[in-house]
Amino acid sequence: MVKINFGCGQEKLEGWINVDLDASYRPEVVADLSANMPFQTACAGLMYSEDFIVQLDLDSAYLFLRECHRVLKPGGIIRLLTPDLEKLTRAYLYEPEWLVATWKQFVGIPLKTQSACEVFNLGIRLAGQFHYDRKTLTGILNECGFHAKEVNYRQSEAPELRGLDLRRPDESISMYFDCYRF
Template sequence: MTAADLSVLQPELNPQTHKRFLNVGCGSAGPERLPECFQQDDWQQIRLDINPAVKPDIIADLTDLSAVQTGSIDAVYSSHNIEHLYLHETTVALQEMHRVIRPGGFLLITLPDLQQVAKLIAQGKLSEEIYRSPVGPITPLDMLYGHQASVERGNTYMAHKCGFDKHSLSTALLNAGFHEVRVTADAHYNLWGYAQKG
């Protein structure tokens, strides 16, 4: 979908009641997997992914969101995708997310917490199932390098090329131009970052 194509979504919105969020790297997950804040009726989701097989609204790489107009999105949601980029590409991707968010809008981002993963590896649990996800069992090896069973089946989009801990994610978000940044770890080996555009 091009920027011109994206504009056709706008007339359907009542600016008094609807906000738009861009779900980058949306994958095939349904709306029930979204954070509760984005499941409210006043939010409209625009799905973006590099993989055409998941039928996104916009097919694009995270490092090139040129199909989305500057300052046209109220929020960006990024769930488990920037770790699929090389580290130098994450800088560009986060800057692109910052660019498309309107002033006062925000980014909500989640990804594996490498500090927690490293603790599991140090305990000798590299190949142990830690939890079960919709794609199957997940091990610390999967959290570190990407879901190995998916990669084996040819879905190389699932490979991980970098990673973050709380400090490095906070720094990356600030360097991308966000002003208010909060990063926390949850009990399920994930980081959650909230970053507001000033």
């Protein structure tokens, strides 16, 4: 079965076709995923993408998901991880110390003020172009032909999608979806 990992960066998956715009990561396929993909229609059974869709503006994200729908076989699944705008906002409001500590441990870009305010600003500015909450993301996925099921870290009905997630819930603001192609 063909399995494709989009926006792999240096985290390439063995046995998968890893795709990235940046050739320095030496992915199997170098491609700009804000444009049509160099894959045949209905050629893939599974897809994975962690912390990539946030890098796209909204129009490009729609195109990317429509292309995923074209390339995925009916019944196929794309597992999508992306930062959760609501979790970031709640952390800023109610758990500022956790937010600052997590930034220091896992992002590491120095802070001038050591404040959750600064982490919130940097997080939005540096992490990508469009941050989703679950209602917005699942709505877009539905428009693009997917039923999005929120799942737990490293859990999936599909054995090959288990155990892939890099970002743990206690160490990140990720949300986790298995998206079933209609």
